[in-house]
Each structure stands twice: as C-alpha cells, then as structure tokens.
C-alpha cells in the first residue's frame with residue numbers, strides 16, 4: 001500500500017474512516033454491526049491500511065470503543081487519529097476529553113488529535129494551549145485540525161507555536177474546494193490534507209439514482225436529492241470510462257483521483273469487507289495525466305442544483321419520507 005512518511009511512521013494514502021462504526025444513522029445496529037466492523041478492521045490491516053480515523057462525536061464515543069476493541073494490541077503499529085468536539089474548547093476540557101478518548105480506544109497515546117471544527121468564540125491561543133499540554137505530556141504525537149480554511153490553519157500554527165500536521169476536510173470529485181488553497185499549501189509546506197467523504201458519502205460509489213437513494217442520514221445531504229444525483233451522473237460516467245481500461249470501479253477511480261495528489265490521503269468509510277477491499281485497491285491505481293484531466297473536466301462541469309435541492313430537502317423533511 002502506498003504511504004506517506006510522517007516522522008518514520010507510514011500513513012497509508014487510503015485510510016479507514018470509522019464514523020460508520022456505532023452510528024445508527026449509517027445503519028449500524030440494523031444493516032451491519034460489531035461483527036462486520038471487526039472484520040473490516042482485520043481486512044484493512046491485512047491490506048496494509050495504517051491510517052484509522054475516528055472522533056469522540058461518532059456514535060457518542062461508540063466508534064472509538066469499537067475501533068479500539070477491533071484493533072486491540074495492533075493499535076500500537078498503526079497511525080491512530082481521533083478528534084476533539086470543540087464545543088467549549090478550554091484547555092482543561094480538551095485534556096479531559098482526550099483522556100476519555102484514550103480510555104475508549106484502550107491506548108496510552110494516539111498519533112493525531114484533531115480539533116473537529118473551528119470554534120470562532122474561544123480564542124485559538126486558548127484552544128491550542130490545551131493541545132500543547134497533551135503534546136508535551138506525550139499523549140499525542142501530532143496536532144491536527146479539521147474543517148479549517150488555510151487562514152485558520154496558519155493561525156492555528158501560530159497559536160500552537162509549531163506546525164499543525166494535518167487538516168481534515170471534505171474533498172471528492174464533486175466537492176473540490178480543497179484544491180484552491182489547502183492542497184497547494186499542504187504540498188508546499190509538507191503537511192497533509194486528510195480527505196473526508198472522498199466517495200461523496202457513496203454518490204461516487206455509483207449505486208444510487210433518484211429511485212435508489214439511501215434513506216439514512218444521507219437524506220440530509222443535498223448531493224442525494226434527485227436533482228443532484230441526476231447532475232452527478234456525468235461525473236460518474238467519466239469515472240466509469242476511465243475505470244474501464246484499469247478494470248476499476250467508479251469509486252476506485254474517484255478515490256485514486258484524490259489520493260494520487262501529493263500530500264493528500266483519503267479516509268473512505270466502509271460498511272462491509274468488500275467495500276474496504278475495493279477502497280484499499282485504489283491506493284495503487286495510477287491514473288494517466290489525460291485521465292486525470294478528463295475527470296477534472298467532468299468535475300468542473302458539475303454544478304449542484306442548490307435551489308431545487310433545497311426545495312427537495314424541505315419536501316422530504318415535511319413528508320417524513
């Protein structure tokens with residue numbers, strides 16, 4: 001598996017996002033459960049995945065507990081990342097939240113601790129003073145942020161007094177905002193962009209249209225409205241075309257497009273062993289320059305229908321369907 005080197009530790013360019021574990025909105029407890037989660041983690045390790053991402057917020061700590069149990073002692077040889085929910089991010093709360101996360105994960109230390117999103121109310125200096133404490137105590141190897149702009153990332157560096165290793169942001173072929181500033185910044189500075197929702201929560205898996213859209217937490221995602229699923233079809237067609245010569249699925253092509261860029265790793269979520277296997281294989285899928293250009297052109301032409309999508313979401317909400 002292709003990896004980035006972080007202070008001698010390999011970080012696989014395809015990781016495993018663990019929001020799905022323990023989250024009912026993703027079907028945990030109804031369409032899959034502990035048995036599948038453990039099998040997904042086992043298979044991920046066999047395939048060379050070393051990056052595992054969770055958060056205290058996922059399933060209110062259940063995701064961390066499930067991941068910790070599934071990894072067991074093997075957690076010591078992977079790059080383990082979790083996130084702090086910065087609702088009131090005082091230094092004391094950050095330290096206590098991390099200690100609870102470590103207990104749930106069954107670890108004395110983790111590799112990456114991320115602020116889940118910016119908190120504009122509490123000064124960054126205060127938030128980063130908590131982060132400095134857990135770094136200095138050796139509870140955390142690297143500091144990370146999530147959903148930060150480049151300006152906020154730089155401000156966080158200054159507040160911490162050392163570089164923040166990574167920024168976890170939404171990035172996929174349908175949502176490419178990270179390409180404007182964040183990815184060039186990460187490449188210049190030797191940082192990492194961790195791409196979340198790299199399959200656009202499944203749209204780029206190619207299984208959904210207006211009639212088959214999932215009826216789970218994704219009903220609130222505007223990409224899953226009939227209007228936008230229709231518009232995404234052209235991007236999926238480009239992924240299918242490119243995939244044909246490689247014997248790859250559209251989802252694998254979509255992941256390869258993101259993680260073939262220097263400094264970018266993807267963390268697709270998975271609900272089955274088959275999915276983690278397919279996603280892991282994308283790490284070694286090499287796209288030609290023309291193929292990447294073809295995908296980019298289709299992606300640039302994708303314009304989500306915000307007005308119709310908003311109306312469809314409201315109708316969906318009111319009808320409870």
Ligand SMILES: NC(=O)c1ccc[n+]([C@@H]2O[C@H](COP(=O)([O-])OP(=O)(O)OC[C@H]3O[C@@H](n4cnc5c(N)ncnc54)[C@H](OP(=O)(O)O)[C@@H]3O)[C@@H](O)[C@H]2O)c1
Pocket residue numbers: 016017018019020026053054116146147168169195196197198199200201202203204205206207214251267268269270271274275276278279
């Ligand atoms: N920092 C943040 O604010 C933030 C926000 C969101 C997510 N995240 C992290 O990023 C991870 C991934 O993002 P995400 O879960 O939002 O979206 P994603 O990875 O784009 O989509 C995951 C979903 O896509 C489908 N899928 C997975 N592999 C597939 C395959 N090979 N073929 C077809 N479909 C496949 C599965 O759903 P179905 O089979 O049901 O279609 C799966 O649950 C999360 O687990 C979490 O760790 C972070």
